[in-house]
Amino acid sequence: MRRTVITGVGAVTPVGLTAEQSWAGLVAGTNAVTPLADAWAQELPVRIAARVDDAFADALSVRELRRLDRGEQLAVAAGREAWASAGAPEVEPERLGVVVGTANGGFGTTLAQHVRLQTGGHRQVSPHAVTMVMCNGPAAWVSIDLGAKAGARAPVSACAAGTEAILTARSMIRAGEADVVVCGGTEATIVDLCISAFARARAMSTRNDEPGRASRPFDAGRDGFVMGEGAVLFVLEAEEHARARGATVLGAVDGAVLTSDAHDIVGGEPTNQARTIELAIRDAGLEPADVGLVHAHATSTPSGDLNEARALRSVFGDPPPVTATKASTGHLLGASGALGALAALFAMRDGVVPPTLNLDEQDPEVGLDVVTASRGTSARHALVDAFGFGGHSSALVLSRS
Numbered sequence: 530m531r532r533t534v535i536t537g538v539g540a541v542t543p544v545g546l547t548a549e550q551s552w553a554g555l556v557a558g559t560n561a562v563t564p565l566a567d568a569w570a571q572e573l574p575v576r577i578a579a580r581v582d583d584a585f586a587d588a589l590s591v592r593e594l595r596r597l598d599r600g601e602q603l604a605v606a607a608g609r610e611a612w613a614s615a616g617a618p619e620v621e622p623e624r625l626g627v628v629v630g631t632a633n634g635g636f637g638t639t640l641a642q643h644v645r646l647q648t649g650g651h652r653q654v655s656p657h658a659v660t661m662v663m664c665n666g667p668a669a670w671v672s673i674d675l676g677a678k679a680g681a682r683a684p685v686s687a688c689a690a691g692t693e694a695i696l697t698a699r700s701m702i703r704a705g706e707a708d709v710v711v712c713g714g715t716e717a718t719i720v721d722l723c724i725s726a727f728a729r730a731r732a733m734s735t736r737n738d739e740p741g742r743a744s745r746p747f748d749a750g751r752d753g754f755v756m757g758e759g760a761v762l763f764v765l766e767a768e769e770h771a772r773a774r775g776a777t778v779l780g781a782v783d784g785a786v787l788t789s790d791a792h793d794i795v796g797g798e799p800t801n802q803a804r805t806i807e808l809a810i811r812d813a814g815l816e817p818a819d820v821g822l823v824h825a826h827a828t829s830t831p832s833g834d835l836n837e838a839r840a841l842r843s844v845f846g847d848p849p850p851v852t853a854t855k856a857s858t859g860h861l862l863g864a865s866g867a868l869g870a871l872a873a874l875f876a877m878r879d880g881v882v883p884p885t886l887n888l889d890e891q892d893p894e895v896g897l898d899v900v901t902a903s904r905g906t907s908a909r910h911a912l913v914d915a916f917g918f919g920g921h922s923s924a925l926v927l928s929r930s
Contacts, residue, residue: 530703532783534930536776537615537764539607539713540871543579543757543858547610551761551868552875555854555883556903560741562755562859569721575728577740578719579757579859596657597670598635599717603760604667605674608711612675615764616776618709626679626707627672628697629762630690630714632863632917634664637720667715671762679707685863687917688826689787690714691761692866692925696785698765708770713762714864724756730795732830744860745887746827746853747834747895754828757859761867780874783910784813784926789919797833797916802840806914809924810844813910817845820926821908822876824869826915827853827885828860837914838895849908852876852900856886866915870925873911877929882906 540547543561544554554561561579570576585606586594593602608629612618638661645653660666665683672681680701684693691714698712727733734753736743744755771778786809792798810817823841827834841848854872861868876882882904891899914924 532768532781533699533702533765534768534771534781535763535779535874536766536771537611538779538871539610539614540761541581541585541603541606542759542761542868543581546582546585548614548871552871555857555872556881558857558884558886560857560886562740562743564740573725573728574735575724575733576737577743577755579755580719581759598638598661598666600631600635600715601661601667601670603717604629604715604762605670607713607760607762608671608674611711611762611764618774620709622676622678624679624708625675625677626698626701626710627668627675627677628682628684628694628710628712629668629671630684630686630694630863631664631667631716632687632690633716633718633723635662635666636718636723638662640720640722671711675711677711686921687919688862688865689915689917689921689923690863692913692915692923693787695763695782695867695870695925696787696923699782699785702765702767708767710765711762712765713760713867715760716862716864717758718862719756719758734829742887744829744856746825746829746856746885747838747891747897747899748888749890749892751829751831751834753830754855755859757861759861759864759868761864761871778930779878780930781928782925783928784809786812787923790922792920795918797836799836799839799843802837802916802922803843805922805924806840806844806912809912809926813926815910815926820910820912821849822873822882822906822911823849823851824873824911824913825851825853828855835892835894838897842896848897850882850900850904850906851897852882853885854883866913866923869913869915870927873913873927876906877908877911880905880907
């Protein structure tokens with residue numbers, strides 16, 4: 530089967546409005562978690578989040594800002610950057626695909642339009658509401674923007690959606706369905722109902738007085754995740770296609786696996802997470818000892834971080850260095866796995882691992898070498914895992930070029 534390589538990256542995240550800015554922010558240990566000034570947040574038990582700077586919208590037209598949900602806008606912006614960074618490949622539309630995952634779709638638009646319906650009546654509802662709320666909207670808009678006709682797919686697998694999108698793109702290329710696929714994840718759900726619901730589920734940190742210290746993966750004092758938003762998209766290509774056009778190859782997706790826990794709707798299961806990681810490494814034709822870096826899902830929830838740590842120890846015995854960047858960016862839900870892939874890819878490219886913030890005292894049951902200050906690396910292969918509500922369990926193995 531054809532090897533799948535990465536030739537472009539685009540990102541709009543809480544720590545940067547481009548891929549390179551986002552990477553620089555991660556390496557520098559930038560913390561984007563801030564208090565929520567919105568009136569609706571003041572009565573909630575969670576009043577912190579990591580937002581994207583609204584300046585990202587300067588690159589979009591008035592029409593796009595009016596017709597696209599924020600998650601769709603983020604995806605289009607990241608897709609354009611990824612496409613440009615790949616050199617705008619010349620490819621037949623029928624050989625160009627798009628896969629963009631999301632957890633919640635146009636959640637913010639749904640709520641805003643419902644308010645308009647209740648307060649102003651039927652005629653106040655936007656005629657674009659349907660295409661703004663649908664979960665396939667980001668994939669559809671990116672495909673329209675780039676003229677992609679090999680398929681516009683939209684994985685909806687909670688926090689595993691971004692990694693599933695990359696896996697799906699690789700599968701399309703390996704199966705000969707496309708030569709180039711733009712893929713990744715997007716999310717924009719910093720809204721009252723979403724935060725309230727996660728807070729009611731006791732999944733979120735309530736360190737409102739210490740926003741910069743709220744997300745603390747693997748720390749003994751962790752108490753939940755912090756909501757983030759953003760989009761990260763990649764350009765994946767068949768290696769022979771990329772080489773033939775003289776593209777700069779940033780790395781490769783050599784392993785990609787998606788399984789399901791079939792265990793609990795919200796609680797991950799370490800045994801299956803370990804199986805997923807093992808299968809991804811095997812899919813890459815590697816042994817665990819070949820993997821030199823792990824970007825962990827590590828949302829900063831008490832049970833989730835511990836389950837993941839157990840899975841990693843089960844597979845590796847003595848795991849390689851681990852980084853967990855959600856302490857910097859918050860949890861991007863459907864885009865989180867794609868952001869993890871960016872961090873792992875650029876860590877291998879630049880030979881530096883970004884830090885995990887706020888790890889003051891590692892939970893003694895974790896037992897991992899968690900990177901807390903930027904550290905050099907010579908890793909040639911990196912693992913990126915992501916786990917989502919519903920039992921979605923995913924893992925990628927990326928290789929440097």
